[in-house]
Amino acid sequence: MPAPAFDVLLPSDAALVVAFSGGLDSTVLLHQLLAWQQQHPQSSLRALHVHHGLSPNADRWAAHCQARCAEWQLPCEVLRVSVDGRDSGIEAAARTARYEALSAALRPGEMLLTAQHLNDQCETFLLALKRGSGPAGLAAMPAVRTLGAHLLVRPLLNQSRQALEAYADRHQLRWIEDESNQDLRYDRNFLRQQLLPELHQRWPHFAEATARSAALCSEQEQLLDELLADALSGLIQPDGSLCFTPLLRMSEPRANALLRRWIAGQGGVMPSRDALKRLRQEVMASREDAQPRLRLGEAEVRRYRQQLYWLPLQDSLRDRVLAWADLSQPLTLPQHLGTLHASRAACQLRYPRPDEQVSVRFHAQGRVHLAGRNGGREIKKVWQALQIPPWQRERLPLIFYNQTLVSSPDLFITRDGAAVDAPGWQVVWDRTSGSGE
Template identity: 55%
Template sequence: MSSERTDVATLLKNVAVQLAGCQRVLVAYSGGLDSSVLLHMLYQLMQQRSDLVVRAAYVHHGLSAQADRWAQHCMHTCQQWDIPCAVLPVTVDARERGVEAAAREVRYQALRQHLLPDEVLLTAQHLDDQSETFLLALKRGSGPAGLSAMGATGKLGANSLLRPLLGVARARLDDYAHHYRLAWVEDESNGDARYDRNFLRLQVLPQLKQRWPSFPEAVARSARLCAEQEQLLDELLAASLQLACDTEGALAIDALIPLSEPHRFALLRRWLRAHEVTMPSREQLLHLWQDVALSRQDAEPLLQLGSVQIRRFRQRLYCVAPCANVASLVLPWYPEQGALTLPHRLGFLSLAEQGMRIRRPHPDEQVSVRFGLKGTLHIVGRSGGRSAKKLWQEYAIPPWKREQIPIVYYNQQPIAAVGVFVMREGDTSANDTVWQIVWRMT
């Protein structure tokens, strides 16, 4: 057997070993050389394993005039290999983070949404990609977490993520592709050195490898050592982080105040990672601590980190998704005809055998659901009135949640803040028939 054939067989065997425990996989398939090699390996493994189910997904960023042609190439190749392929269109907004970072973020969001619950995502990053990622992290001034670069295994939401080619040099993938006469597409932007990753690939790494041929392997070792240090810190800090968090995942500020800054920031990073927040810079962590956690008590501070917001309420930090503006919505509801689906993934309301009890409406009362309360309210079990703001505070409802809680109205009269309190106008004590309403999230 020739050395080339032996190397190709070894590559396939190594990938087979890494995928031994996987039965359903989704391959992130761009049509380029790297992902074409990975997908072909999966095609070969399917011939050997009848239990292996493979799908592919092409993320259509729309950044190139050739993107439609690349999508067609991917669909055609998958059709030849009898592998289902989906095209996932995305919109890249590069205004805040630049094209490369924004494209990566929306790409993984699309793949995450497309994954089935029991699937493993496979991506085709290789040894040279690892060097680029390491050097980019070094350029940003990253600590051990950033310098850990990419792991061979990881998570994308609830799904597992594998990079089975991470220890393989791109030159070996090129040999594999030519051995099997694979066809792939070339992204013209890969030759544009204005992009940081391309600059490293085209101008920096070739010189480093010429001077030190084993440079990529040395970088990979350094990345693994950094990852080991991070894993050790994860283990050492896990118990204290758990104690500092409540059942909703909110982080107690008072638990962090006595700590040294390195200890505090290490806990904050792990808390953010648990909420799948893009790892912040040191400056962002300082901003989070000084301007959010330690802001004046009557403030409602907010820090935007990627697609989430960091907020404070009653000496706790929360990671929350930006709230949709639903204050002007009026949703007619006919409860006895079925559940009401709320917009913006706010769940649904329905009648149930158990739930918040309110009186049944009179025949001349129309039922609707709205959001937001103002003015003075009189609620069941309380003498006198309370302002809506004070009621929310008494019931420990954070400010950003107050406008998201469905309010049941009869005509123009608020009857109940579902799941929180009932107004006197909804009191059941003088009524023979009642409704019991539940609010479930989707």
């Protein structure tokens, strides 16, 4: 029979997608959902299998999943990913690659279902305990959370692995065994193979008890979310940055709780207590004219004036030079920054002379003379007057004629580039249409 949680978690017309590895857990989940979907004909069901390429059996596993789905008359798509574990380890890299591929393959309105169960929840709790996590980490896995624009649902969290094995035996299901599950170098396998059997032998209901603890931690976090919501909204600026000066006057626990919630809202991984201490000391409490930065995972926190900014890590564009030989054609900028177009709607910028080559760069130095202003100013002072944070200054396209800066679209034109009593043009920066790398 389908798991009772299905009717609570799933609308009767749900568009369901199962992350189908072919192992016991996802095989049981897909089989149960097939029965549920047949009872709810307005719903739909399909499977996605992620091919990590890490095992010599990966092709065979993909074929197994496609064969099972063909037998059950369900669509099954194989998603191939590449895994680079040099930075975060194979386990974490594979998990990240898997969820990125699954999320990208979802269609509008679809829900992703994964097969984590009660024993997995226990393992996740213990791993968080090993890392020294607080209540947010010890809350382990929620039954429902967002995954981009979609919902991620784990309907088996209250079922033990033993219950899934019994279901599979009763329905004569076939599944595959991943040989890497026996490799004790991986922390989760060590817990599963060595530690948890001893704990369950001593305390048969240990998994249920840890699940209750995780649920209590989750309740505490939800309560803190509610209590701190107004204070946090008062600190977050329209651009998503955080005004941090009030935090310096708060108790450390309260300030840390607000910082964690701001980081979570930016999609960041929860920082450790030590990382929050460094954030306070090295970034928030640094001198006024400093440009501090602290890397947290695949992002960094930077300060500008009295605000903190959460920024994804990106390659520097400081040395990039793009030739714009044909002004009748748009120029695509790197790193999805958009495109530039030459427009005759305004005559702000003079046309280049025959001996001048037009290029786009992302760094300038020295003094510039802005059109309509007396005297020159250091470019750094220009950016400061325009309130452009330092990291944005090297992501703004700058128009050069040969080696001379003539314009920054939407911001300024220099005296060397201004159109004076002559036809001119305008650079239009479309920030929404970029696809460059």
